Amino acid sequence: TQLLEQSPQFLSIQEGENLTVYCNSSSVFSSLQWYRQEPGEGPVLLVTVVTGGEVKKLKRLTFQFGDARKDSSLHITAAQPGDTGLYLCAGWDTGNQFYFGTGTSLTVIP
């Protein structure tokens, strides 16, 4: 059962552009994480959001958790080639289960 829908699935942009990736669910989560995965490697945690409405910034990346804790977004400002990778959202529920989104493959063209 796929509980988390990510959009878009693929994104190819020029260096310097801005972008937003969405992670949506009909379920409420205790927390939500964003991971980035590069080819040949495992996913690496970028951020965890816990409180509804929470906004966290990590340099040029801004993460937001929806007020109802069902959805999240990742906004990248002035994308760089180093941002290229697969971005995965993952929800964690009170039953100690992790549910992953389908992923967004981002390519930033120099």
Next chain:
Amino acid sequence: DADVTQTPRNRITKTGKRIMLECSQTKGHDRMYWYRQDPGLGLRLIYYSFDVKDINKGEISDGYSVSRQAQAKFSLSLESAIPNQTALYFCATSDPTGLTGELFFGEGSRLTVL
């Protein structure tokens, strides 16, 4: 050295063969997981273990089995591999004492079943 180590990193095998993927961790976490990654499907949970005596099926456990040999070791077996088990497999750990449920992944084991 990586905190979560998977072996082998790559494996090509034939239909019907038994395959074991191994995972060891130095993070001291009690919880360990095996995930499968396929293009467009994200990560799907195969099995998970919250301590040495605890084994639980995940979303796609059919055709797989696991063994938790110690706190630090969790292996995944394919008793009779089939081509649709060709995928990238990840082992992960998490810390139950944390409040936010974060996963730490190995580098993955790419399995090809011919």
